[in-house]
Amino acid sequence: VPEPIAVPHAKGKPRLLLMGQRRSGKSSISSVVFHKLPPNETLFLESTARIQKDSLNSFMEFQVWDFPGQIDVFDNPAFPFDMDAIFGEIGALIWVIDAQDDYLEAVARLNATILHLQRSYQHINIEVFIHKVDGLSDDYKLDIQRDITIRIQDELSDQGVENAPVNFHLTSIYNHSIFEAFSKVIQKLIPRLGQLEAMLTNLCRTCRFEKAYLFDVNTKIYIATDSTPEDMASYEICSDYVDVIIDFTEVYGSWQRTPEWRKRLEGPPWEQKLEDQVACEWAESGMVLADAQRPIMLREVDRFLALVAIMKEGSYEKMPQINMNVDVVVKGLTEFFEITKSKMTPTAV
Amino acid sequence: QLKKVKKQKVLLMGKSGSGKSSMRSIIFSNYLARDTRRLGATIDIDLSHVKFLGNLTLNLWDCGGQEAFMENYLSQQRAHVFSNVGVLIYVFDIESRDVDRDLATYVNIISALVQYSREAKVFVLIHKMDLIQPMTREDVFDRRVALVRRKTAEAVAIVRKQKPELTGPSPPPPAGPGGAGAMAGSLPSPDSPIPDLEVSMQLFATSIWDQSLYKAWASIIHDLVPNLSVIETQLASLGVAIDADEILLFERTSFLVVSKWTSPEGESNPYGDRFERMSNILKAWKHTCSKFTGTPRNAEQFSDFEYKMGANFSMFVTKFTTNTYILVCMPPGEARFNSAKLNVAAARPWFRFLDGPIIAPTQG
Ligand SMILES: Nc1nc2c(ncn2[C@@H]2O[C@H](COP(=O)(O)OP(=O)(O)OP(=O)(O)O)[C@@H](O)[C@H]2O)c(=O)[nH]1
Numbered sequence: 001v002p003e004p005i006a007v008p009h010a011k012g013k014p015r016l017l018l019m020g021q022r023r024s025g026k027s028s029i030s031s032v033v034f035h036k037l038p039p040n041e042t043l044f045l046e047s048t049a050r051i052q053k054d055s056l057n058s059f060m061e062f063q064v065w066d067f068p069g070q071i072d073v074f075d076n077p078a079f080p081f082d083m084d085a086i087f088g089e090i091g092a093l094i095w096v097i098d099a100q101d102d103y104l105e106a107v108a109r110l111n112a113t114i115l116h117l118q119r120s121y122q123h124i125n126i127e128v129f130i131h132k133v134d135g136l137s138d139d140y141k142l143d144i145q146r147d148i149t150i151r152i153q154d155e156l157s158d159q160g161v162e163n164a165p166v167n168f169h170l171t172s173i174y175n176h177s178i179f180e181a182f183s184k185v186i187q188k189l190i191p192r193l194g195q196l197e198a199m200l201t202n203l204c205r206t207c208r209f210e211k212a213y214l215f216d217v218n219t220k221i222y223i224a225t226d227s228t229p230e231d232m233a234s235y236e237i238c239s240d241y242v243d244v245i246i247d248f249t250e251v252y253g254s255w256q257r258t259p260e261w262r263k264r265l266e267g268p269p270w271e272q273k274l275e276d277q278v279a280c281e282w283a284e285s286g287m288v289l290a291d292a293q294r295p296i297m298l299r300e301v302d303r304f305l306a307l308v309a310i311m312k313e314g315s316y317e318k319m320p321q322i323n324m325n326v327d328v329v330v331k332g333l334t335e336f337f338e339i340t341k342s343k344m345t346p347t348a349v
Numbered sequence: 350q351l352k353k354v355k356k357q358k359v360l361l362m363g364k365s366g367s368g369k370s371s372m373r374s375i376i377f378s379n380y381l382a383r384d385t386r387r388l389g390a391t392i393d394i395d396l397s398h399v400k401f402l403g404n405l406t407l408n409l410w411d412c413g414g415q416e417a418f419m420e421n422y423l424s425q426q427r428a429h430v431f432s433n434v435g436v437l438i439y440v441f442d443i444e445s446r447d448v449d450r451d452l453a454t455y456v457n458i459i460s461a462l463v464q465y466s467r468e469a470k471v472f473v474l475i476h477k478m479d480l481i482q483p484m485t486r487e488d489v490f491d492r493r494v495a496l497v498r499r500k501t502a503e504a505v506a507i508v509r510k511q512k513p514e515l516t517g518p519s520p521p522p523p524a525g526p527g528g529a530g531a532m533a534g535s536l537p538s539p540d541s542p543i544p545d546l547e548v549s550m551q552l553f554a555t556s557i558w559d560q561s562l563y564k565a566w567a568s569i570i571h572d573l574v575p576n577l578s579v580i581e582t583q584l585a586s587l588g589v590a591i592d593a594d595e596i597l598l599f600e601r602t603s604f605l606v607v608s609k610w611t612s613p614e615g616e617s618n619p620y621g622d623r624f625e626r627m628s629n630i631l632k633a634w635k636h637t638c639s640k641f642t643g644t645p646r647n648a649e650q651f652s653d654f655e656y657k658m659g660a661n662f663s664m665f666v667t668k669f670t671t672n673t674y675i676l677v678c679m680p681p682g683e684a685r686f687n688s689a690k691l692n693v694a695a696a697r698p699w700f701r702f703l704d705g706p707i708i709a710p711t712q713g
C-alpha cells in the first residue's frame with residue numbers, strides 16, 4: 001500500500017487537465033464549455049500542437065489545460081516534463097475517450113497514467129469522459145462503459161492497485177451531458193460543498209421549490225443543488241434558462257445607452273436614480289410554463305453565480321414572499337463565497 | 350381599411366437534399382436542427398396549409414428535388430405548379446458538387462415561373478452555410494450571389510425572346526387544384542400599367558444551425574402579412590405610450606417576427622441580427638419546455654416571461670393575442686415595468702384583428 005501523500009496546499013488554482021488520444025474531442029470540449037463555441041463549429045478546430053492553458057476567473061479560479069493527444073507526459077524521453085509542475089496542484093485529470101472509435105490504445109494509456117498518478121499524485125481525481133456518445137443507443141453506451149470499466153479495473157488490480165478513485169461520465173458536446181459531467185467534476189473541488197447544498201435544501205423547503213441549482217453563469221456548470229434526487233430533466237431546463245438569460249443580456253444589455261436616455265428616465269415624474277428605481281441590483285427573472293402553470297425563477301447572486309429553481313404550481317402569486325426568502329439565501333451565498341475565496345487565494349484579504 | 354383572409358401559394362424548390370423540408374419542419378413544425386437528419390427525400394410535392402396569424406394561409410408546396418420530379422414539374426405539371434405563385438423559395442446547397450447543373454435547373458425553374466406567375470417574388474437561399482469556414486462565408490456567399498443574379502437575368506432574357514407577348518399581363522390562371530379562385534385577389538387588374546419583365550429577388554445565406562434561417566423566413570412572410578401597416582402603426586403607438594426601447598411581435602407557432610418597432614434610443618443597439626436571434630432563442634426555449642413538460646412541440650409552452658437586468662434594462666415576453674406573442678424591451682425601474690405590463694394587456698383589443706378575419710379593431 002503506498003504511503004498516503006499530503007495533499008498540496010492549494011497555493012494556486014485548482015486545475016483541470018484534459019488528456020486523451022488525438023481527435024478524441026478535448027479541444028472541442030474546452031471550446032464548447034469554456035468558450036461557448038457552437039458544437040457544430042468544432043469541425044473547424046485545428047489539431048492542438050502544444051499545451052493550451054486557460055484561466056477561468058469565476059466564482060473560483062480554475063485552470064484548464066488541454067494537452068495535445070500525441071504527447072505522452074510520462075514517456076517523452078526527448079523532452080521530459082516536470083511532473084510536479086503539471087500534477088502538483090489539486091484538481092482533476094479528465095481523460096477523454098472517443099466512444100465512436102477503437103479505444104483499446106486509449107484505455108492502455110489511461111491505465112499507465114492512473115498508475116503514475118496513484119504512485120505520486122493521489123490528490124488528483126481521475127475522471128473518464130466516454131465521449132461522442134451522441135447517436136449511440138442507450139444500451140450500447142452502457143455496454144461501452146461496462147467494457148471500459150472492466151478493462152481498467154482488471155489492469156489496475158493486476159498491478160496491485162485497488163479502489164483507485166476513477167469516475168466515469170458519458171458525454172457529448174451536442175447535449176447537456178458534457179456540462180453535467182463538468183459539474184460533477186468541479187463539485188468535488190469545492191471546499192465545504194455540503195454547506196452549500198444545505199442552503200439550497202433549506203430554500204427548497206421554505207419556498208416549496210421542486211428543485212434548485214446554483215449555476216456558474218458563464219459555463220452553465222452547476223456547482224450545487226438541493227438534496228432531492230438527481231434529475232437530468234430539471235437540470236436541462238434550468239441550464240437552458242440560464243442560456244436564454246445570457247442571450248437576452250447580450251442582445252439588450254451589453255450596449256451603452258446615451259446620457260440623455262438616463263437623464264430623461266431619472267427626471268420627472270420619477271426623480272430618482274435608475275439604481276434606486278429597481279428592486280434588485282443583479283438579474284432577476286421568472287417564467288410561467290403553460291404546463292400546469294409551473295414557474296421557473298432565476299436570481300443572480302453576483303457576476304458569476306445564479307440561483308435557478310423550478311417552483312410548484314401556483315407559486316407565482318406568492319412571489320413577494322418567495323423573493324424575501326430568496327434574498328436571505330442570496331446573502332448567505334455571497335458570504336459563503338467571500339469566505340471561500342479568501343481561503344482559496346491567500347493573496348486576497 | 351382591414352383586408353380579409355389572404356391565401357398565398359409558396360413554392361419551395363431546389364435540388365434533392367438541399368434542405369427544403371428541413372427548414373420547413375424547423376420553422377413551422379418546431380423540429381430541432383438535428384431532428385432533420387431523420388427526414389427522407391420528399392416524393393413529388395408535399396402540400397401543406399400553414400395558418401399564419403388568423404388572416405393569412407400559406408399554401409406551401411414542398412417540391413421534392415430529385416431530377417425526375419424536377420423534369421416533371423417543368424413539363425407535364427408545368428401550368429399546375431407554376432401558376433398563381435405568390436412566392437418562390439429556391440434553395441441552393443452550398444456544398445453541392447455540380448454547381449453548373451444546379452444553375453441550369455434553376456434557370457429552367459425561373460423561366461417557367463416568369464412564364465406563369467411573373468409577379469411572383471423570388472427568394473434564393475444559399476443554404477448549409479455552416480459547412481463553410483466562418484472566415485470565408487461572406488466571400489463564398491457574395492460570389493454565389495453574383496452568379497445567381499447573372500443566371501436569373503439570363504433566364505428572363507430567354508423567356509423574353511421566346512415569348513414577346515409576355516410583356517403583356519399574365520395569362521389567365523388555369524382552373525384546377527391549388528385554389529386559383531381564392532387567389533384571384535392577388536392578380537393585377539388588366540388595366541394596370543405593364544411593368545418591365547423582371548424578377549423581384551432577394552438572396553440570403555442560411556443554415557438550419559443558426560438564426561440565419563429566421564432572418565430569411567421573416568423576410569419571406571413579411572410582405573405576405575395582410576394589414577401590415579395597421580400593425581406597425583399600432584405597435585408604434587404602444588411603444589411610445591409605454592416608453593419602450595423595442596417591441597417585437599411574433600407569430601405564436603413559428604416565432605417569426607411579424608412586425609417590430611424600435612425607439613430612437615433602441616436604434617443604437619449594435620446587434621443588427623437581434624430579431625432573428627430572438628426567434629431562434631425563443632424557439633429553442635420552446636423546445637426545452639416541451640421536452641420538460643412532455644407536451645407536444647407545437648403546443649403553447651409558456652405564457653409569461655419577465656427579466657429585469659438590474660439598472661440596465663427590463664424586458665418581458667408574453668402571450669399577446671391568440672396568434673401572437675409580444676416582446677417588450679424597456680428601461681429599468683419597477684414602477685415603469687408594472688405599468689408597461691398593464692398597458693400591453695390593455696392594448697390587446699387593438700390587435701384582435703390578427704386573430705381572425707374581418708373583426709374591426711376597436712380603435713385604429
Ligand atoms: N449542415 C447542414 N445540413 C443541413 C442543413 N439543412 C439541411 N441539412 C441536412 O440536409 C439533409 C437533407 O435535407 P432535406 O430537407 O430532406 O432535403 P430536401 O431539399 O427536402 O430534399 P428533397 O426532398 O429530396 O428534395 C438532411 O440530412 C438535413 O439534416 C444545413 O443548413 N446545414
Ligand SMILES: Nc1nc2c(ncn2[C@@H]2O[C@H](COP(=O)(O)OP(=O)(O)O)[C@@H](O)[C@H]2O)c(=O)[nH]1
Pocket residue numbers: 020021022023024025026027028029042043044045046047048069131132133134171172173174
Ligand atoms: N459526434 C461528436 N463529435 C465530436 C464530439 N466532440 C468532438 N467531436 C468531433 O471530434 C473531432 C476532434 O475534436 P478535437 O477537439 O479537435 O480533438 P482533440 O484532438 O482531442 O483536441 C472534431 O471534428 C469534433 O467536431 C461529440 O461529442 N460528438
Ligand SMILES: [Mg+2]
Pocket residue numbers: 369370371389390391411413414
Ligand atoms: Mg424534402
